[in-house]
Amino acid sequence: MLIIDNLTKRFNGNTAIDVLSFQIASGELFALLGPNGAGKTTTINCLLGFLKPDSGRALIDGLDVAIEPLETKRRLAYIPEQVNLYGHFSGVENLAYFAELGGHRYSDSELHAFLDDAGLQCEAHDRRVSGYSKGMRQKVGIAIALAKKAKALLLDEPTSGLDPSASHEFSRLLGQLRSRGVAILMATHDLFRAKEDATRVGIMRRGQLVRELTAAEISHADLEKLYLETMRA
Ligand SMILES: Nc1ncnc2c1ncn2[C@@H]1O[C@H](COP(=O)(O)OP(=O)(O)OP(=O)(O)O)[C@@H](O)[C@H]1O
Numbered sequence: 001m002l003i004i005d006n007l008t009k010r011f012n013g014n015t016a017i018d019v020l021s022f023q024i025a026s027g028e029l030f031a032l033l034g035p036n037g038a039g040k041t042t043t044i045n046c047l048l049g050f051l052k053p054d055s056g057r058a059l060i061d062g063l064d065v066a067i068e069p070l071e072t073k074r075r076l077a078y079i080p081e082q083v084n085l086y087g088h089f090s091g092v093e094n095l096a097y098f099a100e101l102g103g104h105r106y107s108d109s110e111l112h113a114f115l116d117d118a119g120l121q122c123e124a125h126d127r128r129v130s131g132y133s134k135g136m137r138q139k140v141g142i143a144i145a146l147a148k149k150a151k152a153l154l155l156d157e158p159t160s161g162l163d164p165s166a167s168h169e170f171s172r173l174l175g176q177l178r179s180r181g182v183a184i185l186m187a188t189h190d191l192f193r194a195k196e197d198a199t200r201v202g203i204m205r206r207g208q209l210v211r212e213l214t215a216a217e218i219s220h221a222d223l224e225k226l227y228l229e230t231m232r233a
Pocket of ligand 1: 010015016028034035036037038039040042043
């Protein structure tokens with residue numbers, strides 16, 4: 001479970017997040033849409049504990065990020081637009097390192113099994129990550145989420161720059177994480193993936209959640225129309 005509770009964040013007097021509240025249950029994927037500067041990344045940074053909110057709370061698995069920063073980080077996995085891995089280490093070495101930071105130590109065969117589950121081709125497991133594509137790096141990110149047994153996953157524009165098959169494969173992996181009970185927050189500009197992958201879709205504007213809908217109840221065309229109308233309002 002992931003909770004944003006009346007969160008407000010200002011930068012030099014400018015309000016980036018304005019009394020924002022929403023909840024994401026275990027096994028749910030909430031897609032957060034909104035124009036550049038709407039406050040999506042700032043929301044994620046508050047959940048990660050990278051930014052301290054001016055008021056309100058961010059909770060992960062019932063724990064307040066501001067009060068228990070280390071424990072909440074252990075329960076979280078984060079996949080930004082470019083997954084940061086150590087380029088001179090292999091996929092399996094990166095996974096071992098990040099899993100251990102999350103308090104989990106695995107055997108070599110267990111680590112390879114996580115990479116297999118995340119769809120990374122066998123021949124790449126022991127290769128240096130510096131030669132990986134964006135999609136391959138994301139698979140290591142998914143493997144880290146699996147190995148950490150993360151309760152919540154934060155994604156910031158994960159499908160930008162992925163080709164259609166990599167994007168489709170990525171959404172299949174998100175489905176797997178959902179079925180394991182992970183609560184997923186995905187900030188995105190990709191209306192198609194939001195409609196396809198999310199249980200709920202939120203539209204943010206000027207730091208506020210101005211629309212919230214159930215993905216299954218809206219068509220692709222209507223979501224786009226609603227988004228554009230919300231931007232014009
Ligand atoms: N570190 C910072 N210092 C000052 N202002 C910031 C900082 N981070 C974000 N902002 C401001 O907060 C507002 C929200 O930015 P944010 O990056 O959260 O938007 P976003 O919805 O993620 O946008 P995008 O779709 O472009 O990624 C913007 O006005 C931005 O300029």
